[in-house]
Amino acid sequence: MKKILLLVFMVLMVLILVNRQRVYIRDPLATVFRDDVKQDGAQVFINYSYDVLLEQDAEPGAYRILVQGWNRMPGTPVHLVCLRWMACLADADHAPTLPIEGSGRRVYDPRVSMSSREVSFANGDGAAMRVDLR
Secondary structure, rough: HHHHHHHHHHHHHHHHHHHOOOOEOOOOOOEEEEOOEOOOOOEEEEOOOOOOEEEEOOOOOOOEEEEEOOOOOEEOOOOOEEEEEOOEEOOOOOOEEOOOOOOOOOOOOOOOOOOOOOEEOOOOOOOOEEEOOO
């Protein structure tokens, strides 16, 4: 039994290592702020290169926003498979997203800033979103 568990664990680790750009692991210590007000219930997932996936399940206002370092444009992921509150798997290293649209007639400027400790951007409503990573 120990050998089988060890084998399953090793296969899982190899899959995660090979797909490290696609696997988003939940960061339970991360904090989400909207206009400097802490958002309760928002979950943060990060991958190997500190791309950030925000997920809010509560209705009304449920959303998923993915900010990737390679294009720095917040968007809604097209295809994402998730284990609730644990991890998510994207279908590509550069996951395809639907861009967030600005409200009204104004041009949407996301003002994205990314580091290994903080990600900030403007959402479609123009509200300043900030994610503090630990």
